[in-house]
Structure formats: structure tokens, C-alpha cells
Amino acid sequence: MNAMTHSPHRPLSATQAGLTLIELLVAMTLGLLIVLAAAAALLVSRQGFFAVDAASQLRDNARYAQAIVQRVGVQAGFKNIDMLVPPPPEDPANPFEPSVFGINNAKRSTSTTWDAGTNWGTNDAGKNSDILVLRAHVSTRTGVTGSLSDGTMIDCLGETPPVTSNIDGGFLNILHVQASSDGEPSLMCTREAAGGGFEAQPLVQGVESFQVLYGVDNVVPNTAPTGTTDSVPDRYLRADQLTVAGNAPATYANWRRVRSLRIGMVLRSQPGSAVDTASQTFYPLGTSKSSASGTIGSAFANTTNDPGTVFTPPVDRRLRQVVTFTVHLRNFQDLEPS
DSSP: OOGGGOOOOOOOOGGGOOOOHHHHHHHHHHHHHHHHHHHHHHHHHHHHHHHHHHHHHHHHHHHHHHHHHHHHHHHTTOOOGGGOSOOOOOBTTBOOOOSEEEETTOEEOSSSSTTOEEOOOTTOTTTTOOEEEEEEOOOBSSOSTTOOBOSOOOOTTSOOOOOOOOTTOOEEEEEEEEEOTTSOEEEEEEEEOTTSSEEEEEEEETEEEEEEEEEESSOOTTSOOOSOOOSOOOEEEOGGGGOOTTOHHHHHHHHTTEEEEEEEEEEEOOTTOOOOOOOOOBOTTOOOOSSTTSOTTTTTOBTTTBGGGSBOOOOOSOOEEEEEEEEEOOSOOSSSOO
16 A cells, blocks of 8 residues: 555544533533523412412402401391381390390301300311301391392392291391311301201301401490490490390390491411411401500400400411401391480
8 A cells, every 4th residue: 555645634623623521511500500590480480470369369358258248247137117116025034136246256156056156176277266146137029928038138148038027037147267178267157047057158268367346335344234325336345245144135235236347357378379487467456556555456456355366377378468347237236226
């Protein structure tokens, strides 16, 4: 072979050379950082979307709960025109049941009585919430006998109750907090069932605290009422402060002097909807002080007799919202105007 025809191997030019190991590692590291940054941005964006959606749902639930309580609240004490007759004399052994009633710091009993409540358990959903009972009559097109409802009066489920001719009766709305089938504390509507007894249906999920104070007209706590009334509330009391021990007629007479309802609720969203993990304290009945030097919420809160008025939930990454409002009762509750 002619040595002159052999073409020796020539080295690659700089533009044709491959990556060194160090350059490859640097490129992989930069690519990994970009992927991690993109993934983090996606997670933050998704968490933000979840939080916005949960906050929107929370506001909708709060508006709906407020609308339901206000609707059935202003109906309390309504009597159809056919019922506007002087009531018979009250029997002290069987006093007329009031149109507004409540139980402080109690959960709804499984009993069939309308005014039943039991103590809260340590781990019960909705612990320290109150029970609110509202009663009204159905409005009718014609006389009570054989008449039909005109549909203007509804119960807490939005349905028209049946017509009754019982002057002292009417239909019941019992609002309270109870765990629903999925374990979430819910604002419940309990009403009289068609076949007897009571039936409960959840209205709004996520209601952890339901607090009620009663604007009363000339009522001294735990004392039989005296004097005249002017239909204007002059103080707000808890349900247990309207009770006169051993005197049902006096207790019911105090309840008939209720002129308004102060409602406070704390609602929560689904788990993981909040980013903040700091502990929070909520005041369902407001943050106003009893005096200039008083503690926050002390104007209405009483942690000894009404522990639900100061609510400190566990840190569980849930969004929460406080709803506080007042319902002024439209119908006069006394048996006879004073």
C-alpha cells in the first residue's frame, strides 16, 4: 500500500465537539430547577384557586343561612286572620306555648318534645351551640275549615305546612346544629313529621357555632314579668335567663316578651382550603366590649354561662367566616297588647 495515499484522522473542530460531563450536569441542574419552579407555581396557583372557590362557597352558605333564619324569624307569632280572636283563659297547669323559645348551650334531643335539649359531649360537632324554636300559623285563602294555605308561610325547609285550626298551635321551626351524615356540623331544620314526631334535615353544612341572644322588653333575668311593655327591646338575654324556676307560666310569659333575635354563627370550609396555620379566635355575637377597659367581645360574650360566644377552633387549614345579624320580630308575641 502506498503510504502517500493514507489519509490521517483529523481532530474535530470546536463547533463539532460534544458536551463535557460538567456542562451536562449544569444543564440538567438548570432544567431541574426550571421544572421545580414551574411545579411550585402550579401548586401555588391551584391552592389559590381552591382558596378563592372555598371562600366564595363560604360566603354563599353564610348568605343562605342568614336568609333562612331571617325568613322564619319574621314569621314567628303570625296568626291567620281567622285566628285573631281572644284566646281562652290560660291554664297554669298547661300554659300557652310561646312563639319564640330557645335553649342555651344545648344540642337537640332525639326526644319527640319540641322543647327538648341535652348536654353537649366533649367531641360533639357544633359543641356549645344553641337551639332556637320558632312557631307560626299558616295563612289561608278562606276560613280554617277545609281551607288551603296560600303559600306565603313556609317552614325552614321552604315548604308550606298544613293548615291547623288550633289557636294555640301552629307549625314549628327548630334550628340547631348537628353532625350531618358525613360528619360535618350543619345547621339543621327540625320540624314536625307528617306521621308524628319530628324530622331533621340539614340546611347548611359547616356551621360550627350557632349562638342566639333574645332582645326582651321589660324582663328581669330569671324573674316573673311585671309591669307593661312597649314592644321595644331594652336588653339582650340568654335563653336560660328567661327561665323562672318551677314556674312555667312565668317562663312562657317572659318568652312572649321577646322582640328581636341576635344571631351569631361561625361557618367553616372544606379542609386544606386555607394557607395560614395561625390559631384564630372568633366572636359569633360581635367583638364589642362591655366597657372601655373590657375584653374583646365582652359586650355579648359570657364564656362562663355561654362558652360558645368565644370560639377558638383547632388549626386545621380551613377558612372560617363569622355571620352576625339581628332579626326584629314582626308579630306581637304577647297574648294581649299591654
